[in-house]
Amino acid sequence: MSRKPINVELRGLKTPRERVWNAILVVGAGGAQFDRDTIQDHCSPMVNWTQVDDYTDDLEKGGFIQRVQGTGTREVLQTALQFTLVKAQGIAPRISAKGEKVTQGSGTESMWRAMKVLGTFDHNDIARAATMGSIVVKPQTAKSYVAHLARAGYLIMVRPSKPGIPAKHRLGKNTGMHAPAITRMKVVFDRNTGQLATLETAQEVCDALE
Numbered sequence: 721m722s723r724k725p726i727n728v729e730l731r732g733l734k735t736p737r738e739r740v741w742n743a744i745l746v747v748g749a750g751g752a753q754f755d756r757d758t759i760q761d762h763c764s765p766m767v768n769w770t771q772v773d774d775y776t777d778d779l780e781k782g783g784f785i786q787r788v789q790g791t792g793t794r795e796v797l798q799t800a801l802q803f804t805l806v807k808a809q810g811i812a813p814r815i816s817a818k819g820e821k822v823t824q825g826s827g828t829e830s831m832w833r834a835m836k837v838l839g840t841f842d843h844n845d846i847a848r849a850a851t852m853g854s855i856v857v858k859p860q861t862a863k864s865y866v867a868h869l870a871r872a873g874y875l876i877m878v879r880p881s882k883p884g885i886p887a888k889h890r891l892g893k894n895t896g897m898h899a900p901a902i903t904r905m906k907v908v909f910d911r912n913t914g915q916l917a918t919l920e921t922a923q924e925v926c927d928a929l930e
Contacts, residue, residue: 781818782813850862873893
């Protein structure tokens with residue numbers, strides 16, 4: 721049984737790192753130099769200083785921006801750091817504190833893409849199709865994601881499960897590029913539509929209080 725979406729306009733929300741990156745694309749256009757204060761001023765909504773500082777440090781290590789002026793450590797700056805944009809791309813780079821590409825969360829995106837490619841599928845099909853290169857999706861992970869999306873009304877069952885045989889589904893609601901996310905509060909958040917869909921009934925929430 722699908723759950724009703726919460727009617728909150730959240731379409732187009734961006735994470736703090738996405739907002740920082742979009743600001744860098746603006747202030748660094750045409751080879752212009754910029755500093756962290758300028759980046760923060762162009763973030764909407766504003767991103768706190770620590771997040772701006774951490775992400776620009778990661779981007780510098782990853783070779784996406786380059787320091788052209790300024791001296792000192794992050795803790796003790798002698799002159800303000802100035803950067804230029806070296807590698808521009810539409811999507812905010814997902815990199816670690818060492819400047820290395822990270823794959824955390826990529827499995828969900830890969831499963832969502834697989835669902836849009838495959839006609840019908842069970843969770844094992846999704847796990848196999850979503851596993852590519854450094855991205856490894858375990859069958860149990862795919863089973864949980866499929867179950868959550870089915871409950872939220874994104875999938876249509878075409879064959880019920882039988883002992884030893886998983887249910888087959890097809891994608892019934894392709895809302896866009898971003899994979900619907902399952903939050904810790906058992907809510908499906910879809911950035912494509914800006915909707916939140918609860919996965920628990922009021923009775924289930926009440927039952928969990930005991």
